[in-house]
Amino acid sequence: MLSRRPFAAAGARGRSRHLSREVRYRLGRGPHRAAEAPAGPGPGARDHRAAPAGPGVSTWSALSAEEQKLFARYMEVYAGLITNTDRNIGRLLAALDTLGVRDNTMIVLMSDNGGSAEGTQTGTPNVFAAAFGRPVPVPEAARLYDVMGEDQTFPHYPIGWACASNTPFRLYKQYAHLGGVADPLVIAWPKGIAAKGEIRSRFVHVIDLYPTILEAIGVERPATYRGRKLKPLEGASAAATFKSDSAPTRSEQYFELGGQRAYMDGNWRAVIRHERGTPFEGDRWELYDLSREVNEITDLADQQPEKVAALAAKWQAAAERYGVFPMDDRNLIIKLSQDRLRRGTKTHFDMRAPMDRLSAHVSPQVGGYSHEIIVDLVRRPGAGDGVLFACGSRHAGFVMHIRQGRLVYEQSMTPWVERIEPAEALPDGPLRLRYVQTMTARPFEGGGALFLGERKLAERTFANVLLSTSYDGFSLGADLGNRVSTLYEGHNPFQGELVRVQFNIDSTPFDLIESKRFIDRIGIRV
Incomplete structure (x- = not known):
């Protein structure tokens, strides 16, 4: 059970104090400390300043009282999650x-990236809402204060907390600066x-973990698999560090993500924003x-142009060797959506119960499209209620179900629900039910209607058509994921x-105007 209570006071003290505490902890004890560099001013001293706040980060004092209360709650939820994770690792x-x-x-315990700025400047009670073109305003989010972090929400803290969480590193996830790629291991x-609780001040990249585990357990990787030659390993084992804190590991590595680039060579790090x-x-x-510093504050590029040129050349060589080109700097949400459109979306599904739940990746993709759903069923006297199909969750999903004899269709994106619920009860026996969605300005404007056979039972113009669904996938005859509707x-x-x-x-693929509507509405900009 996730609890926010132990962290309420800490959250209320504000981001600035949290950041200061993080600076002291991470620079003083973190695995990236440079033991040879003395603290304090003077030649060879380590820089204890916090990295500058990234774009979109305001000071705590500039926030309204409502924002401070809400933003503190987001961090309380995050702290509760980390504590819950820690306790379950203990179990x-x-x-x-x-x-x-x-x-x-x-x-092996690690993170996949630095703190995330995908919660936008103001945070969100539902990260899917920000991703799918309907960011939640602060007053609307504040109404969910008491249930933040519980089943009703899928929250993400604001950018400012990502900045604090990454201290002393600069920037955050999706950047090549250390705030995006320096992770605990x-x-x-x-x-x-044999060592207990020791720190290793050595660089290890995620590609090194596989060969490290192979060496540790004494397994030799085969050269072929099912008659096909395997790619050579690109990582190198770091198993020697298990016994010695002076054992060498890799000293060079390239980075690239969405056009963000970096190259590390020993203590030198070249990076592009x-x-x-x-x-x-x-x-x-x-x-x-x-x-001298891990916070990437003092840019030496103008003083050391030869070093910059050498590292840039090494990055170029690595990029060519490992297939980095062509680089793609599209927003990740835009990229995933456009790639889906380019591949094409399946236009017809024909399903019979019983059926296992489908992954979200192969579920019907209906968001933003005109479509028809036809359901053939038999209602038995006194036993004709329940879910006919469900896709996603209440955070981003759609469902058709029968409740107290009446047909209901819902699209849910916390904190909003679009619901069509005719007043007329359904008869018993064999029935054909239909939901028809008609788009008037894709991908967000349109409405839906429910039919019994060819007779329309009810219709509704939606304030915002659901663009996509959450990770929960598609289920037939029951809602097997995080439930879409609160009515059952x-x-x-x-x-x-x-x-x-x-x-x-x-x-039909989106045209340029429809694509621009989608791009303009996305709330996550990193």
Whole structure:
């Protein structure tokens, strides 16, 4: 159970104090500290300043009282989640102890990137809303204060907390600065690692983990698999660091994500902060000396042009070797959506129960499209309610169900619900039900109608058509994910006989104007 209570006071003290505490902790104890560099002013001193706040970060004092209260709650939820994760790792360790296998179990704990700025400047109670073109205003989000972090929400803290969480590093996820790519790595293996609680001040990249594990367990990777030659490993084992804090690891590495680039060579780090939509050729390399600072504040590029040129050449060579080109600097949400459109969307689905839940990746993609859903079923007397199909969750999803004998269709995107619920009850026996969605200005403007056979039961013009769904996938005859509707509890399986469900989708690709409508509405800009 996630609890926010222990963190309420800490959140209320504000971002500035949290950031200061993070600076002291991470620079004083973090694995990236440069032991050879003394603290304090003077030659060779380490820089203890916090990196400048990124774009979109306001000072705590500039926030309104409502914003401070809400923003503090977002961090309380995050802290509660981390604590809950920690406790459950403890439960896992206890179970391994009970089974008598903990000593010979290797546990690897890491993060996938730095703190995320995808919560936008004001945070969100539902990250899908910001991603899918309907950011939640602060007053609307504040109404969810008491349930933030519970099942009703899918929150993400504001950019300012990402800045604090990444201290002392600069910027955040989706950047090549250390705030985006410097991650914790903890490895525990009592039988294989004699050291207890020691810190290794060595660089390890995620591609090194696979060869490290192979060496640790004494497995040699085959050269071929099922008769096909395997690609050579690009990482290198760091298993030697298990025994020695002086064992060498890789000293060079390139980085690239969405046009953001970096190259690290020993203590030297060259990095580019690319602005989306601008020519890559106009980007400027920055240069930092990590033996002096890890916060990437003092740009030495103008003082050391030869070093910049050398690192830029190394980055270019690595990019050519590892298939980086052509670079793509589109917003990730835009890229995923446009790539889906380019591949094409399946226009017809024909399903029969019983059927396993479908992954979100292969579920019917109806968001923003005109489409028809046809449901053939049999309602038994006194047993004709339940979910006919559901896709996604209340955070971003759609569902058709029968409640107290009446047909209901809903699109949900917390905190909003678009619902069509005719007053007329359905008869028993064999029925053909239809939902028809008609778009008037794709992908957000349109409405839907419910039919019994060819007779229209009810219709509604939506304030905002659902663009896409959450990760929960598609289920037939029950809602097997995080439920889409609050009108029922649990899976709510259909009580009658679900004969057949068909989707007919007009997935004509978006034109330029429709694509621009989508791009203009996206709330996540990093």
